[in-house]
Each structure stands twice: as structure tokens, then as C-alpha cells.
Amino acid sequence: MNTIMELTFTPQTMKLFSFLKENPTAVYKKGNYYKFLYFEPLDVYISEFTYKGIKFRKLESKDLKLAGWKLVRDMPISLAKPELITVLKDLEKVRIKENRQGTGIKLTGWILETLTLGLYTKQETALFVRLLYINGYSCEDIAGLFSAIVKRPALARYFIKELSNLERGVT
DSSP states (O other): OOEEEEEEEOHHHHGGGGGGGGSOOOEEEETTEEEEEEEOOTTOOOOOEEETTEEEEEEEGGGOOOTTOEEEEOOOOEEOOHHHHHHHHHHHHHHHHHHOOOOOOOOOHHHHHHHHHOBOSHHHHHHHHHHHHHTTOOHHHHHHHHHHHBSOGGGHHHHHHHHHHHHHOOO
16 A cells, blocks of 8 residues: 655745655645645655745555545655755654653553564654653663664664754754
């Protein structure tokens, strides 16, 4: 199944994304909103967010619902290019930093399963890092937990990259 990245914004916000002309894809319009659809590249993980008139969601192609949206650019959905991925990751980092709080995590559901069974994929690693970071855990605590539960040592480089990107933030 293909993961679709759905980027929705107003014409005013769209001006910030003028580089998308170089990455043409299917575009829909509803009222004063535009929706750009892209396939998510492999080995990319960006969590959903809403930030200053920009809404970013991810969904499986079978779950795409466009009722009420009018097709305004009739093109096939294209793969998101690196420039778009970089901008989305930067916006995600800003949003995560704004939402960071010093609360603990209740050990239920996915987090309990992860602590019990370990981490196996890059997506799980990215989600784990973001979840702990947004809940106020220090980099040292996150690294300690990661080293205790990781099942694939090859994920270490990816883990360090994800954690350092969040800690550095957007410059």
C-alpha cells in the first residue's frame, strides 16, 4: 500500500511553497483551500501536524477521500522531492518544539508493546523519538531507553540523526 502525503493550505500560505511548481502533482480545491497530494518516499517519516494555516496528513491510498474537492490540476500523484521533505521536516520540528511538555508517558498501548518487544523499523524509531521528546524526556533518557530496547543495531545511525535533528531544531 502506498502512503500519500496530503498538504492542505490557503492561497496566502501557498506562496511559501512556490518551489512546488518544480514538483507537479494532483491538486484539488475546496472553497479557499488547496490540497496537494504526494507519495511519501521510502525511509521518510514525518508525523502529521497543523501549523499556521498548513495542514499535513498521511494516509493510505485506499483511505483517500476527496468528496467535495474539485480537481484543479489533473496530473498523477508524484513522489515528494527532497526540498518538500526538508521543509515539512523543519515545520514538524517547530511544531514538536512548541508542543513539548514535561509530562510522563503512560505505559500502555504502543509504547508498552515497544518497550516489551523492541524497535525494528525506522518508522518505529522515528515515532519513539518524537513521542518521548514531545513528552519532555531528555536526550540522555531517550538514548538510554533506545539502547535498551533496540533489536536492530543498524537503526542506531538513524536514531542519532532523528534525535539530533529534534534537539538542534530549526535554525
